[in-house]
Amino acid sequence: MEEETESKVILHGTFMSPYSKRVELALKLKSIPYLFVQEDLQNKSQTLLQHNPVHKKVPVLVHKGKPISESLFIIEYIHETWRNGPKLLPRDPYKRSKVRFWASYIQLHLFDTVMKVVKTEGEKQEKALAEVKEKLSIIEKEGLKEIFSDTDGKPTVTNETMSLVDIVMCTLLSPYKAHEEVLGLKIVDPETVPGVYSWLNAINGTDVVKDLSPPYEQVLEILRSFRQMSLSRS
Ligand SMILES: N[C@@H](CCC(=O)N[C@@H](CS)C(=O)NCC(=O)O)C(=O)O
Structure with missing residues (x-):
């Protein structure tokens, strides 16, 4: 016992x-x-x-x-x-370092900026949105080919292959549609960042993410109240 x-x-x-x-x-x-x-x-x-x-x-x-x-x-x-089951980091040290690099890039350079877009309005929000778009294009141009080196930069994500960097991206932008609806802005544009767009949709298509995501209406509610609370404090 x-x-x-x-x-x-x-x-x-x-x-x-x-x-x-x-x-x-x-x-x-x-x-x-x-x-x-x-x-x-x-x-x-x-x-x-x-x-x-x-x-x-x-x-x-x-x-x-x-x-x-x-x-x-x-x-x-x-x-x-827990060594059995899917691996959260690649076995190969070079690929592992790339997964860590991009997970840390998203954490350090994208996370707070996306939050700023949600928490602000007017000029501050425009500036933050421009910064988010710039970081997403860096991921599009430089990140995807390193993260998905096995598939020539084409994002493929399943419950069996989901890694640290997919997890970090998921918890930031998997509800991007709800962000866009609440803010009335385009954040992940399939025209300018098609790879990132398909990465997020691949993440959202996995069973694990579907199981853990609250219903869409609830996500909208959470985002709206978070935004209102942040705006009223500023
Ligand atoms: N770098 C930390 C960040 C954790 C974090 O910011 N947690 C927030 C909730 S989202 C928290 O506990 N905030 C309480 C506080 O700041 O007092 C991590 O990656 O785990």
């Missing part, structure tokens, strides 16, 4: 957090059973604070009683710990 508790996997996260979603995707891809602890970020649990005393943020994965924080490191931990 004690052994059972010890090997249990617990994820502290929130329903809305894209970072928690990354870890959930990785656990589901690997078919790892886990207990999800929904945190209230206005009133964080003592367990979360103890497990992530540095950043005090979700997600935190607890495995065999030991906590791991930071979504990208958690995914690497999952990849290294």
Whole structure:
């Protein structure tokens, strides 16, 4: 019984957090059973604070009683710990470095900029949108050929092949249609970034993403209220 508790996997996260979603995707891809602890970020649990005393943020994965924080490191931990099932990083070191490079590029250069488009209006929003489009064209021109080197740059994503970089892209822009509807803007234009567009649609076509995505109407609601809250604070 004690052994059972010890090997249990617990994820502290929130329903809305894209970072928690990354870890959930990785656990589901690997078919790892886990207990999800929904945190209230206005009133964080003592367990979360103890497990992530540095950043005090979700997600935190607890495995065999030991906590791991930071979504990208958690995914690497999952990849290294549960060796069977789909791989979240390529076996080949060069390809692996490219997947890490582009996951980190999206995290560092695209994530906050997309958030800025959602949270602002007027000139600030226009500037942020131009920046998002510029980063998406860099991914189109330079990223896809490296991420999908096995298929000549053509994005193919299935439950069996989904990697760290697909997961990061997914949790940022898989609901791009909802973003576009709420904001009344084109963000992922199939004319200018056809590869990125088909990448996102391939991601959205996987069973794991379909299973984890809330209904479209709910995504619209979440985005609208997030936007309104951010605009009223600024
Ligand atoms: N770099 C972290 C970011 C995690 C993060 O920003 N989590 C947010 C929720 S989306 C959080 O816990 N915020 C609570 C706070 O800042 O107090 C990761 O990749 O895991």
